[in-house]
Amino acid sequence: MMNCIILDDEPLALLKLAEYIKQIPFLTLEKACMETGEAHTLLEKKHIDLLFTDIDMPDMNGIEFIRSLTHPPMVIITTVYPSFAIDGFKLNAIDYLLKPFELEDCLRAAEKAQKMKSLNKQAPVPASSDDTHTLFVKSDYKVVRIDVDSIKYIESMSEYVRIYIEGKEKPVITLNSLQKLEARLPSHFIRVHRSYIVNLQKITEISRLRIRFDDKKLIPIGENYKEKVMNYITRYGML
Structure with missing residues (x-):
């Protein structure tokens, strides 16, 4: 199982994605947030595996928000703007869902995250955090x-x-x-x-x-x- 949160300032988009997540058996929705501050507080208090986030937010750009996190979770970007693809790529986003998207698209992205989590569990822990840096x-x-x-x-x-x-x-x-x-x-x-x-x-x-x-x-x-x-x-x- 993977727990996740949604960050999107559009109520209808938030509701639709929440419904999709409920239909994906290996995902648990912890919270649907409309503000970056609310999402940040939750991410600081609890371990979250996966973040679905819009980019065009009123209080903080979604890319800036992800970069502000000390220990960001896996990220799936949801947006109407294809021009943000390169920014998402630089952030190692798991997937990039262009609105409007369907349940099948959401499931495909979630399965990528599930595979990534599985690979991370299997990977050996390095002797030092500096080894790869x-x-x-x-x-x-x-x-x-x-x-x-x-x-x-x-x-x-x-x-x-x-x-x-x-x-x-x-x-x-x-x-x-x-x-x-x-x-x-x-x-x-x-x-x-x-x-x-x-x-x-x-x-x-x-x-x-x-x-x-x-x-x-x-x-x-x-x-x-x-x-x-x-x-x-x-x-x-x-x-």
Whole structure:
């Protein structure tokens, strides 16, 4: 079983989604909230597995609300605006339901969350919380500590790689391979080309098999990696 809450300022949308949730046997609706403050209080007091949230809220943008949470639950975004897909993708949303949606769509999204919860239970607990957030590499005769979440993308150059970091003009260059780094990095880092690994939480858009970042850098998606990239995006409900 998974307990969940709904956050939506539209009464009819709130009621309809609540009815859908009642028909999904592995979901328990804890509360239907119309204000972010009410949802925040509940999330602070009780463990919630899943949050269904609208984006266009009067008191706080839904994206901002999710980012404000210290320990956010799994998230399914519900909205009338398809333009919010990239924001949801960066937040690792489980799914993205475009209003109006049907019970079948809600069930599909909930099943994704159920599978994710099951995988998280099976995953081994790391020895340290820093294990997946810190990377130490040798560069210019010294050891450099890199915050993994700050990495935008990694580029292969023969026996070396360039690690491009948010806010840094020059990349960190180290003797390493994309294959070894891919095995070390969290799941939101994905090989998209024989020469590139990207952090999918940092991308701005994907267009014509090219990934764009905020700095306008374009990275190609290789033909051999196209299916893998599209499967990842589809798994999180962004297509």
